[in-house]
Amino acid sequence: MAGSIRQRIATVMVATGMMVGLVACGPVDQGNDEVAASVPNMETPTTAVTTKPSHSPSTTPSTAQPKPTTLTPTPTSTPKTTAPPKPIPSATAKPKPKPSASTTPTPKASTPASTKPPTDVPARDNLLFGDRGPKVLAMQKRLSDLGYWLGEPDSRYGFLTQQAVWALQKSAGLSRDGDVGPATQRALTNGVRPKTRLQGDGIDIDLQRQILMIVRGGQVQYTLNTSTGNGDEYKQKDGDTVIARTPKGTFKVNYTVDGKDEGFLGEMWRPRYFNRGYAVHGSPSIPAYPASHGCARVSNAAMNMIWARDLMPKGATVLVR
Numbered sequence: 001m002a003g004s005i006r007q008r009i010a011t012v013m014v015a016t017g018m019m020v021g022l023v024a025c026g027p028v029d030q031g032n033d034e035v036a037a038s039v040p041n042m043e044t045p046t047t048a049v050t051t052k053p054s055h056s057p058s059t060t061p062s063t064a065q066p067k068p069t070t071l072t073p074t075p076t077s078t079p080k081t082t083a084p085p086k087p088i089p090s091a092t093a094k095p096k097p098k099p100s101a102s103t104t105p106t107p108k109a110s111t112p113a114s115t116k117p118p119t120d121v122p123a124r125d126n127l128l129f130g131d132r133g134p135k136v137l138a139m140q141k142r143l144s145d146l147g148y149w150l151g152e153p154d155s156r157y158g159f160l161t162q163q164a165v166w167a168l169q170k171s172a173g174l175s176r177d178g179d180v181g182p183a184t185q186r187a188l189t190n191g192v193r194p195k196t197r198l199q200g201d202g203i204d205i206d207l208q209r210q211i212l213m214i215v216r217g218g219q220v221q222y223t224l225n226t227s228t229g230n231g232d233e234y235k236q237k238d239g240d241t242v243i244a245r246t247p248k249g250t251f252k253v254n255y256t257v258d259g260k261d262e263g264f265l266g267e268m269w270r271p272r273y274f275n276r277g278y279a280v281h282g283s284p285s286i287p288a289y290p291a292s293h294g295c296a297r298v299s300n301a302a303m304n305m306i307w308a309r310d311l312m313p314k315g316a317t318v319l320v321r
Contacts (some may be wrong), residue, residue: 045257131157139180142188143168149222151301157207163299166288167225168192170209176288176308196220202317205296210289212280212296214311222311224302227286227293244293251275251318258307267295270303274318278307296320 051158065280110143127136140153140161148164158173162178171194172187180188196204196215204213205226228246234242255273261281263271269282280296282303291297298306 009021015266017228025068041300056255089167125185127157129178134223134304136161140164146188146191146193147220147222149224149302150304151305160299163225163286163302167211167223170211170225170288172208172224178288194220194223197321198317198319200317202319205246205280205318205320205321207248214306223297225286225288227283227289227291227297229291229292234293246292246294246296246320247275247278248320249275251320253312253314253316253318256314268295268305269296271301272306272312280312280318 036055089124100294127139134155136157137153137155140150140155140158143150143161143164144153146168148167150160150164150207163178165178165184166176168174169184169185172184174183174187180191193213194206194209194213196213196218198204198215199218200215201217202215205228206213207228210226210228212224213220214222214224232244233241234244235258251274253272253274256266257271259270261268261271263277263279268279271279271281273279273318276294277293280298282300283292283297284300285291286297286299312318
């Protein structure tokens with residue numbers, strides 16, 4: 001009986017000693033140390049590391065293994081949320097300067113091109129229709145001195161100046177192109193003037209050279225570009241078909257109309273008739289070649305000058321040759 005009691009007391013004492021040992025190295029302290037070691041922001045005391053080897057090795061693996069697995073997702077989840085947004089602003093910001101860089105050179109290159117005056121035009125000595133300046137003025141004055149009427153010199157190579165240049169080129173036997181090049185300039189310098197067959201006053205129309213000369217005292221006072229009959233067939237207002245020819249011969253001015261007149265040859269400005277329906281009259285179109293129905297065309301301005309100076313009165317002689 002006493003032996004069995006002693007045996008029970010010994011068993012109780014052993015069990016009590018084992019419980020005391022479990023409380024002295026409990027898993028709570030050991031688990032806190034591992035959590036502190038796995039989280040870098042926590043401050044871990046150095047004494048907790050040195051006291052671990054003194055604990056029982058049998059309890060260390062059983063309590064240490066489950067704790068790290070449950071705590072590892074916490075540090076890995078924080079960098080994933082902050083890392084992806086970083087490349088997004090950099091990707092959206094880079095394309096913005098590219099279009100601005102590609103568009104800025106375009107206006108810079110086009111602006112000086114549109115504002116710079118044309119400096120690559122080669123210098124030329126000839127004068128053309130539309131030119132203006134001192135050279136044109138000098139040419140106009142020389143033409144006027146030689147009797148090639150163009151109105152008042154105004155430094156502009158316009159319609160009346162072209163008429164005078166054509167008259168000079170026709171008188172000199174040159175190409176009727178209106179280009180005042182070396183040959184035409186030589187004719188100006190040499191003072192080329194046409195000659196008339198009239199002895200007194202009158203109008204001399206040269207069909208071959210297509211010029212009209214106003215003659216005073218057997219001398220040519222003015223030379224005008226003219227366009228006479230072109231030799232083509234045409235229908236008159238009465239329906240008759242005729243050939244557009246300017247009749248040759250010596251005639252007298254017999255009828256005049258101070259204004260617009262509708263003749264059987266067409267509309268005429270201030271005509272001076274010399275042979276039935278044939279007249280010298282003004283027209284807006286006087287090319288350098290024959291183009292009329294038979295009359296002798298001159299510019300409207302030249303016809304006004306003839307009327308103003310009474311250079312073709314009734315009874316005046318008209319020579320067509």
